[in-house]
Amino acid sequence: MKLLFDFLPIAIFFGVYKYTGDIIIATAVLIPATLVQMIxxxxxxxxxxxxxLVTLVLVIVLGGLTxxxxxxxxxxxxPTIVNWLFALAFLGSHYIGAKPIVQRMMESSIELPEPVWGRLSWAWIGFFVTMGALNLFVAFTMSEETWVNFKLFGMLGLTLVFIIAQGVYLSRHLSHNENSTNE
Incomplete structure (x- = not known):
């Protein structure tokens, strides 16, 4: 549910773009929509x-410049800057602090072996880098309308697929941990 709520300003941006056909107007609406979402x-x-917060600042700055x-x-x-900043933060967490960010975010909910946390973190880093590069490819090789469609449906869809794949991967380790703790 949170993921869908996070995509709400993008959906509003998409709706305004489809209604007006004007990316500047859609961007002008995106800025207050994101601010209202944060409030x-x-x-x-x-x-x-x-x-x-990083996303909000980038929407305000880059949207304002647009x-x-x-x-x-x-x-x-x-989207590229946001994804690459996330990748950088996840990468940096391997060298700053005792645990990768993904482990800090999820360890209160699930218990995994240390190597699995590392692989999960690297998967997220790869996902963020790929999404940033894919955004640039679509933005600068395809039509504006294709990019707007990709921004909502493509990025959301790829994120959901990645999260489902992550869940499938984690389920192999969770069932093993649950069996070993019940014995």
Whole structure:
């Protein structure tokens, strides 16, 4: 559910683009939509995740530049910058701190062997790098409309597929851990 809520501003961006056919207007609506999403999250949970904050800042800065200069290139770079910053953060967590970010985020919910946490972290790094590169490929080799469609459906779809694949991978290790703890 959280993943779908996180994609809400993108869905609004998509709807406005489809209605107006104007990426600048869609971007101008994206900025307050993302801000409202963050305010709603804060009111509901009294916290904002660092990744959400980074996304908000990039939407404001790159979206603002898009509107100010009437140049879609800025907003088209945003998904790549976000994904590559996430990849960098996940990579950095292997060298800063005792555990990779993915382990810190998920270890209260599941118990996994250390090598599995490492492989999971590297999978996320690869996913973020690939998504950033794929965004650039679509943005700069295909039509604007194709990129807008990819931004909502392609990125969401690929993220869901990756999360499902991650779940399948983890399920092999979870059932092993549960069996060993019940014996």
């Amino acid at each position: 709603f999250t804060w009111v509901r949970t009294h916290k904002i995740e660092k990744m959400q 509107v100010l200069f009437q140049d879609k290139t800025f907003i088209q770079w945003k």
